Amino acid sequence: MTGSDGDENRKIAEVLDGLDEAGDEESVSVEQVVEAMGDRSFAPLLLVPALIMVSPISSIPGTPTISGLIIGLIAVQMLIGRDSLWLPGFLRRRKVSSKRMHKAVDFLRKPVSYVDPVLKERLTFLTDKPANTIALLTCVAITLVMPLMEFVPMLASVAALAISLFAAGLLIRDGLLVGAGYVVVAIGIATTNFFI
Numbered sequence: 001m002t003g004s005d006g007d008e009n010r011k012i013a014e015v016l017d018g019l020d021e022a023g024d025e026e027s028v029s030v031e032q033v034v035e036a037m038g039d040r041s042f043a044p045l046l047l048v049p050a051l052i053m054v055s056p057i058s059s060i061p062g063t064p065t066i067s068g069l070i071i072g073l074i075a076v077q078m079l080i081g082r083d084s085l086w087l088p089g090f091l092r093r094r095k096v097s098s099k100r101m102h103k104a105v106d107f108l109r110k111p112v113s114y115v116d117p118v119l120k121e122r123l124t125f126l127t128d129k130p131a132n133t134i135a136l137l138t139c140v141a142i143t144l145v146m147p148l149m150e151f152v153p154m155l156a157s158v159a160a161l162a163i164s165l166f167a168a169g170l171l172i173r174d175g176l177l178v179g180a181g182y183v184v185v186a187i188g189i190a191t192t193n194f195f196i
Contacts, residue, residue, distance in 0.1 A: 011119065012112045012168055015044045015051070020105045028101045030070065031092040039085045046074045046139070047167035053160030055104035057096060064156040066094060068146025071163055075139040119168070123175025135166045135178050138185060158188045 015037070022028050022036035037044045049067040057063060070091055077085060125131055142159050149156035162184040169177030 011116045011172070012047070012051075013109070013116050015047055015171075016105050016108055016112060018044070019048060019051075020102060023098050023101065025098055027095040027097050029093060029095045030087065034085060034087070034092070040083065042074060042078045042085065043167060043171035045085060046071060046078070047164060047171060049074075050160050050163040050167055051108055052104060054157060054164055055107050057100055057104045058156060058160065060096070060100075061150070064149050064160075065147045066091070067160070068143035068149075071146075072140050072143035075136045075143070079133065079136050079140075119172050119174050119177070121173045123179065124173050126175030126178040127170050127173045131178075132170055135170065135181065138182070139163050139166055142185070155188065155192065158184060158191070162188065 018036045019028075019033060022032045024032075033048060034045065037048065039045075049070045052058070053064060053067045058067075070087065073087060073091075074085060126135070142163060146156065146159065149159060162181045165177045165181035165184060169175060169179075169181060
């Protein structure tokens, strides 16, 4: 449930490399990203739209909603134990310009270069069954309110950060990241309640 073939010991920088190489000179489609990552690599595929939401691409109108829909579908399929990812055609055909994607990847590389070296397998009880089910259900719950976050851009970034932590934690089997994801969710809820 934490991913499939070839996910073990995969670092975040490798996911960025795959994202950077996807697509062509003009644009990058969701279909091309899935092909680059492998449709059996659920944890990296969960991480990609979350990272995109943390990047400047999130400023494009509709991006939080589309990313949330993709994240929700991936998380649900991880929960039910599908062998390969299914996405509807209208999502697979969604595109962003290659220029924007390369800028987003470049934006993410610096923070990832600091984080990657300290990531390792630890606290794996948080990344393995049954605890990983809670992390995935939390991701699904976040995506259900993602369309509302279009009106509060900063909140969408906080939500994306939480999902990124969950996805990276499941990918690397680093329970510390999963725990950090819960902390970010709690901060997001507290902040929302404060402003409401």
